[in-house]
Amino acid sequence: MKYKTRNKAIILLQDGTIFHGKAVSNIKATAYGEVCFNTGMTGYQEIFTDPSYFGQLMVTTNAHIGNYGTFAEEIESDGIKIAGLICKNFSYNYSRPLADKSLETFLEEQNILAISDVDTRALVAYIRDNGAMNAAITTELDKLDDIKKALGDTPEMNGLELASKVSTKEAYEVGNPEATYRIAALDIGIKKNIIRNFVKRDCFVKVFPFNTSLAEMKAWNPDGYFLSNGPGDPEPLAEAITLAKDILKENLPLFGICLGHQVIALANGISTFKMHNGHRGINHPVLNKDTGKGEITSQNHGFAVSRESLEANPEVAITHVHLNDQTVAGLKLKSKNCFSVQYHPEASPGPHDATYLFDQFIENIKKAQA
Structure with a gap:
C-alpha cells in the first residue's frame, strides 16, 4: 500500500443514499455524474478512455483494478472520459511487463478522482434495483451541504446531448490514402479500435465532427458511411439524424454502432x-437472427431502440436480439444498404465474436460498387 492512511470518501446518490470508501490518492476533490457499472473482468483502461462513458461515474464489479497498470497504445480516445472511478480493491503496484505506468499515475495525470474500498456488490445491487441515477463522489466531507446542492443541479442523462463534448473539432484522416475503400466516419464518440478495424480491412478513413453534413462528406468521395458510438441521449442529435436521413435517401452504404445505431433508428x-440501468460489460449474449448463432459481445449503452416501435415499421427488420432481456441489438433496412448494432464489434479488449460485421460492411460497399 502506497499510503499508510488514506482520506475517507463517500458516494452520495441522488436519492440521498450514501456508500463509504477511501480515496485512492489523498486529494480533496468531488466529481459528479450518472453512476453506472461495468462487469468486465479486464480492459479497465479501454473502459475509462471510451468516449461513450463521458459524464459517468464508473463502478467496476471486478474486485481488482490497476493490477496490470496501463499501456499508452491501449487507450480508446485522447484521454480518460469517465467522470470518476469507484472500485473495491485498487492496486498501486502492477506486474505487467508491457505496462508503462501505474493506473494511479494515469488517473492523477488527468485529474480523475478514484475511490476504492467500496462495497461495490452492495452498490451495484442498489443501482440494479433502483435504476441509474446521478451521484457525487467526494473526499470533501466538510462540504456536504454544497455538494448536495450541486448534485441536485446536475443534469439528468435523459435528454442530455454529450456527443459534441467528445467529438473531434476538425476532420482527420487515418490509414493509407491508396487503400481500396474510403470510409467517412461521423465522430459522435468514436473509439480508436473501430478505426483500426477499418484500416486493417484496407480502408482509408476520414473522421468528421458530429455536426457534419452529407455534402461535406460526399466532397471527400467516400465509398461508405459510418456512424460511431458515443455518450448521452440520441434524441437531441438533430444534425446526425438529418445526416442519416440524407444518406438513406441516396441509398449509400451505411453502418452504425451503438449511438450510431440509435441515430439510424x-x-x-x-x-x-x-434503460433502467443499461448494458455494460464484455459478456453479453446476443442472438444473430439471420444465422441462428449466439455471440458473446462487448456492450456499453444506457439507451436502446424501442422494439415495439421498430416492429411497427415494415421497412426495418431486427437482426440481433439481446438474450438477457430481448432488447433490440441490431437492425437492417429491407430496401436500403444499411445495418447497425447496439453493441461493440471492435470489442477492445474483446471478445471478438462480432468482428465479422466490419467485413459485412465491406461486402455491402462492394455490392454498391458492382
Whole structure:
C-alpha cells in the first residue's frame, strides 16, 4: 500500500443514499455524474478512455483494478472520459511487463478522482434495483451541504446531448490514402479500435465532427458511411439524424454502432428510450437472427431502440436480439444498404465474436460498387 492512511470518501446518490470508501490518492476533490457499472473482468483502461462513458461515474464489479497498470497504445480516445472511478480493491503496484505506468499515475495525470474500498456488490445491487441515477463522489466531507446542492443541479442523462463534448473539432484522416475503400466516419464518440478495424480491412478513413453534413462528406468521395458510438441521449442529435436521413435517401452504404445505431433508428421514425440501468460489460449474449448463432459481445449503452416501435415499421427488420432481456441489438433496412448494432464489434479488449460485421460492411460497399 502506497499510503499508510488514506482520506475517507463517500458516494452520495441522488436519492440521498450514501456508500463509504477511501480515496485512492489523498486529494480533496468531488466529481459528479450518472453512476453506472461495468462487469468486465479486464480492459479497465479501454473502459475509462471510451468516449461513450463521458459524464459517468464508473463502478467496476471486478474486485481488482490497476493490477496490470496501463499501456499508452491501449487507450480508446485522447484521454480518460469517465467522470470518476469507484472500485473495491485498487492496486498501486502492477506486474505487467508491457505496462508503462501505474493506473494511479494515469488517473492523477488527468485529474480523475478514484475511490476504492467500496462495497461495490452492495452498490451495484442498489443501482440494479433502483435504476441509474446521478451521484457525487467526494473526499470533501466538510462540504456536504454544497455538494448536495450541486448534485441536485446536475443534469439528468435523459435528454442530455454529450456527443459534441467528445467529438473531434476538425476532420482527420487515418490509414493509407491508396487503400481500396474510403470510409467517412461521423465522430459522435468514436473509439480508436473501430478505426483500426477499418484500416486493417484496407480502408482509408476520414473522421468528421458530429455536426457534419452529407455534402461535406460526399466532397471527400467516400465509398461508405459510418456512424460511431458515443455518450448521452440520441434524441437531441438533430444534425446526425438529418445526416442519416440524407444518406438513406441516396441509398449509400451505411453502418452504425451503438449511438450510431440509435441515430439510424430515429432517422427512420423509430423511438429510443432510457434503460433502467443499461448494458455494460464484455459478456453479453446476443442472438444473430439471420444465422441462428449466439455471440458473446462487448456492450456499453444506457439507451436502446424501442422494439415495439421498430416492429411497427415494415421497412426495418431486427437482426440481433439481446438474450438477457430481448432488447433490440441490431437492425437492417429491407430496401436500403444499411445495418447497425447496439453493441461493440471492435470489442477492445474483446471478445471478438462480432468482428465479422466490419467485413459485412465491406461486402455491402462492394455490392454498391458492382
